[in-house]
Amino acid sequence: MPPQIPTDFEQQLVEQRSYLMRFARLQLRNDAWAEDAVSETILAALARPQAFEARSQLKTWLVGILKHKIIDSMRQRQREVTLDSGSDDDSADPLEHMAFKADGHFAEKPADWGNPEQDLKSRQFMAIMDACTQKLPAVQGRLFLMREWLEMSSEEICKELGLTATNLYVQLHRARLRLRECLELNWFAAR
Amino acid sequence: LPLMRTCKEVTALVIAREDRELPLTEQLALHMHMAICKACPTFERQVMTMRNAMKQWRNYGADD
Structure with missing residues (x-):
């Protein structure tokens, strides 16, 4: 039929x-x-x-x-995507924003986010996710979404954009830490 | 001792694990650290929450 x-x-x-x-x-x-x-x-x-x-x-x-x-x-638009928008990404590692002592151990325990199963399904949480994703620097945001929303493997992204694996991992590392920081500030700490 | 890692190194490994498979020595170092650290398992749970959040976010709107 x-x-x-x-x-x-x-x-x-x-x-x-x-x-x-x-x-x-x-x-x-x-x-x-x-x-x-x-x-x-x-x-x-x-x-x-x-x-x-x-x-x-x-x-x-x-x-x-x-x-x-x-x-x-x-x-x-490969050239525009990978090169032209790279200038707005700062080079700071978001790990530096986290509270570590000089010896590399946590100065204070990270916040317990609890078990936010219901939170994750709410419209308000999705709005925060949208906002936090939009706040990512352009290149980081694009690579992060290729990985998480388009569900491309790291190898596929590198091949598609002509990036080295190291470069991709550095950008994804920064994007994930920024997203974590944004969610903590705007959702988990604000509950 | 060569397997000992600081919290800062371990948080980087926990994040890296989302995008690539860690070498065995790093996996072992991570497990050893998690077994004795009181702070890093909380960070690891945050990353797992983010993973679940991404899954929900991907499907958001596809099912009203």
């Missing part, structure tokens, strides 16, 4: 636009590029509605397409 295509398929696609834009903007850090990626995603969906299997979520299917469009966009 052929898959069921909803009768209001086009309308449903248009309704997903703002959701898709949110992620495309986060990843590409450029409104025009994000618009392009989302438009291409919707066009691809319109061109092959039969590829959508109604048993999966429409959003999930669209995000799958969008991820490919974002990677294509990065490929096309």
